[in-house]
Amino acid sequence: EPEVTQTPSHQVTQMGQEVILRCVPISNHLYFYWYRQILGQKVEFLVSFYNNEISEKSEIFDDQFSVERPDGSNFTLKIRSTKLEDSAMYFCASGSGGPAHEQYFGPGTRLTVT
Amino acid sequence: AQKITQTQPGMFVQEKEAVTLDCTYDTSDQSYGLFWYKQPSSGEMIFLIYQGSYDEQNATEGRYSLNFQKARKSANLVISASQLGDSAMYFCAMRERSSGNTPLVFGKGTRLSVIA
Numbered sequence: 001e002p003e004v005t006q007t008p009s010h011q012v013t014q015m016g017q018e019v020i021l022r023c024v025p026i027s028n029h030l031y032f033y034w035y036r037q038i039l040g041q042k043v044e045f046l047v048s049f050y051n052n053e054i055s056e057k058s059e060i061f062d063d064q065f066s067v068e069r070p071d072g073s074n075f076t077l078k079i080r081s082t083k084l085e086d087s088a089m090y091f092c093a094s095g096s097g098g099p100a101h102e103q104y105f106g107p108g109t110r111l112t113v114t
Numbered sequence: 115a116q117k118i119t120q121t122q123p124g125m126f127v128q129e130k131e132a133v134t135l136d137c138t139y140d141t142s143d144q145s146y147g148l149f150w151y152k153q154p155s156s157g158e159m160i161f162l163i164y165q166g167s168y169d170e171q172n173a174t175e176g177r178y179s180l181n182f183q184k185a186r187k188s189a190n191l192v193i194s195a196s197q198l199g200d201s202a203m204y205f206c207a208m209r210e211r212s213s214g215n216t217p218l219v220f221g222k223g224t225r226l227s228v229i230a
Contacts, residue, residue: 033217033218035217035218042205042220042222042223043159043205043207043220044220045217048215048216050215055215056215056217058217089157093159101147101209101216102149102161102164103149103161104161105151105159105160105161107156107157107158108157108158110157
């Protein structure tokens with residue numbers, strides 16, 4: 001069964017460094033999303049992406065963040081100049097845009113900023 | 115105001131029993147979708163079940179069913195015949211507007227523990 005994959009599973013970085021989180025969505029899906037979950041808290045939306053551009057973004061998704069679909073398979077989230085409060089689990093999700101518009105999540109990347 | 119409210123931070127259920135996890139939502143949209151996701155201790159988010167606002171029948175997927183009461187704005191998840199592997203966090207989520215672009219809004223979750 002097709003699934004969303006994410007790499008790395010765990011990333012440790014120092015404050016102020018840049019990180020790139022990578023995702024491979026399900027191949028025939030058209031809609032892509034990034035969410036994050038700070039430890040013990042609820043899942044929060046960051047950004048959605050469709051037709052090679054950002055569709056929606058939350059107030060969390062400020063100039064520190066960017067997304068890119070550099071080729072036909074990868075979908076990346078870049079965080080410039082990481083802060084301690086960026087430590088969280090980052091989930092990529094993709095959807096086919098079918099009637100339910102259900103979103104399938106990857107296993108997540110746990111980002112730890114020290 | 116919270117869009118999704120899950121009032122039960124934790125629930126316990128005996129193996130083989132049924133359990134209901136509560137979810138209420140708040141929206142002024144006529145077209146919306148309601149979802150439940152399971153998050154085991156390993157951390158991944160697993161899609162369980164979907165209910166559309168115009169669906170007249172409650173959604174069912176195997177042992178999962180969604181008790182949809184539109185007038186009350188509730189979308190409770192019912193798990194029948196609980197198994198030890200059902201122990202996890204369960205998140206209710208809503209998508210407003212009928213568009214693939216629309217993000218999901220999640221509740222704070224309910225931690226379900228199944229007891230042998």
